[in-house]
Amino acid sequence: MGVSNEKIAQNGHESLSVYGIGKERSKAQWLSIGDRLMELEALKVGEYRVVSLSEYGAQIIKERLHVSIHAKRLEERKKNL
Numbered sequence: 001m002g003v004s005n006e007k008i009a010q011n012g013h014e015s016l017s018v019y020g021i022g023k024e025r026s027k028a029q030w031l032s033i034g035d036r037l038m039e040l041e042a043l044k045v046g047e048y049r050v051v052s053l054s055e056y057g058a059q060i061i062k063e064r065l066h067v068s069i070h071a072k073r074l075e076e077r078k079k080n081l
Contacts (some may be wrong), residue, residue: 029074035080 008014018071022030034051037043042057053061 032074033069036067036073040067042067 012031013019025033034043037057038045039055041054042060043051044054044057045051
């Protein structure tokens with residue numbers, strides 16, 4: 001989301017080429033996208049509640065597979081937060 005905070009600065013994340021990509025989306029929209037990826041089992045929750053890519057998630061990225069999410073779902077999430 002491109003948010004700057006102490007942890008980001010401490011870890012040098014702002015220097016990554018991908019930093020700030022997706023900043024046109026709200027936090028609520030990113031939560032909806034994350035929920036959809038969890039539904040598809042593209043993301044998994046591991047030990048200590050760490051979220052990581054599953055094999056399917058990696059396949060989505062590598063093969064640029066299409067993931068659909070209804071626009072209405074993104075809009076509804078905005079209203080609920």
